[in-house]
Amino acid sequence: MKLGQATIKDIARELNVSSSTVSRALKDYPGISDETKRKVKEMAEKLNYRPNAVALSLRKSKSFTVGVIIPEVVHFFFSTVISGIEDFAYKNGYNVILCQTNEKLEREKSSLETLLSNQIDGLLVSYSKETTDFSHFSKLMEQDFPIVFFDRRPYLENTINVTVNDFNGAYNATKHLILQGYKKILHLAGPPNLAISVKRKEGYLSALQEAGIPVLEELIVTCPEGDEWESFELIKKLFQNPLTRADAIFAHHDIVASGAMMAVKSLGLRIPDDVGIVGFSNWQFSSMIDPPLSSVLQPGFQVGERAIEILLEIIDKKPEDRALSTNIELDTELIIRKSSQRIP
Amino acid sequence: MKLGQATIKDIARELNVSSSTVSRALKDYPGISDETKRKVKEMAEKLNYRPNAVALSLRKSKSFTVGVIIPEVVHFFFSTVISGIEDFAYKNGYNVILCQTNEKLEREKSSLETLLSNQIDGLLVSYSKETTDFSHFSKLMEQDFPIVFFDRRPYLENTINVTVNDFNGAYNATKHLILQGYKKILHLAGPPNLAISVKRKEGYLSALQEAGIPVLEELIVTCPEGDEWESFELIKKLFQNPLTRADAIFAHHDIVASGAMMAVKSLGLRIPDDVGIVGFSNWQFSSMIDPPLSSVLQPGFQVGERAIEILLEIIDKKPEDRALSTNIELDTELIIRKSSQRIP
DNA sequence: TTGTAAGCGTTATCAT
């Protein structure tokens, strides 16, 4: 913190007026002479006065700061969400304190404590993979503390959520594979404790059922880690067994899809002719791999924007005027590239 | 900000002691009876007491908060740096307020003001592409405000910088291409107002000169935008002219390299046989494109860690005990993949 | 061992 930063008192002393006059003059309060206003502003300029937001925050019990709790910063989707949050916050005069949990519950709880200590006005959360007990959040909500959950929806009543329509995204992706003539579609699923994993799986199932394709349990494979090596190994093994040798893969994530793609190629199979692949998230690299990977685009920036937009709305409302529960689901967009297109 | 949050006064009232006693008891000050300490802590627990960091900050003129000004959050290198910063900050009890400039000078200045208003203890900056006048930073430095610049080094005297050794990275990449037998190496350069662009170009030049390869001005091409389409178009055009048809490309960035790769492939040339390519930054996708792209790995996480480590050191030192100028250059690592390897 | 009071920077309330 800068020492020797000029305060209202300094301005007051220089001009032989009281601090209240200075305070009022700086904010163009009525009932202050233009002459005084001019002098005060001039002196403020001269002394390089900068209001102390901390003092203001203490005085007004309002910090114009929101906390963001996010699993990982180095993640295309999440960094995009952060970007949306930051942009909207900036435009509305709010600060963003960022905490990443690295998917650890302990860190989530301790970051939450710090944020609250710092008197944040509201909180945006995407909880960690380890989080199954949400009481640290529900306790706050009982006290009407403004919280908006994004991407990962907690298993709690009356929450405000901004998510991506994972079900539809998965449904569309799977249906697209079916329309391309693929018959035996394997699903590389995410960790089952995340609602997004469940939704994506449900979308996949729904598309199969609608098309009258029997659901085979052995074709639904969970990737707990979610890195490319894991799915590489999984697919290599699965494809060596005729029973689990699929002709298409719907992966819950592009990284996983990319590992699967490498495995398929390493087995001498052609994409999309022998095996069709669709991923999820449309990471930057998806268009650059060979063949370019079809993927479900998640509107990360909009998720961030909407989440903080709603949060700021709530912050400004009295608890009794707030909606109890809100669920915004933003639409995905299926980006069809070569990896899943064998019909021109 | 939570209303009805218990304060020290509440605890004091409940126990019929003074707030100072409570304050001292909570911090295990000597000279407070164990009995009182116990009772105070119990009551604090019961009332769900949480220290008010804002009040503390005001009182102590120290916020345990640092500001981070960064061009873009959605950027593999920068998000990695942020991750390093956040992790180290967390471990040391500091908060991170994040501001992205979207490469705009105006936003950089205004974010700086907000951060200072919020009484940050120090600042980590990677300035915007638009920034050519650094006076908003130098003014602060004159007042001994702790600032550490990362990645992008300002054109100022006596600054503290944590950067990547771009010169060496570029030198090694170019030398590698030379050792692979490539003779006519084109450089896709970054915006010349960024020191990193200049350094990378210098590394390229130095490797050529050392090998006695003549430097051809027409083989040094700037990519102002830095997206894949730009470099795609550039390379396509350049390679259609025999004069600028190179047999290798050193790109200042993986995105640019990837665009170049697509252009080369679209011309029916083989990589690495006809054209060798090396990028910079080792983005996540680099290993997943076809052929896998050789790239210069930048230790982003370490850049973030070192930058905030130094910042926190400075914050705790009196201005007169601080080093005037520090330049940490972290080593890059050349990741050799198929795109540049035609000699086994 | 504990209490009193001042102060961090700001503003709202009540005077003048």
Place this chain on the structure above:
DNA sequence: ATGATAACGCTTACAA
């Protein structure tokens, strides 16, 4: 049109 004062939550001389 301006000033004095108290208060936001906390710490810390100084007193007791």
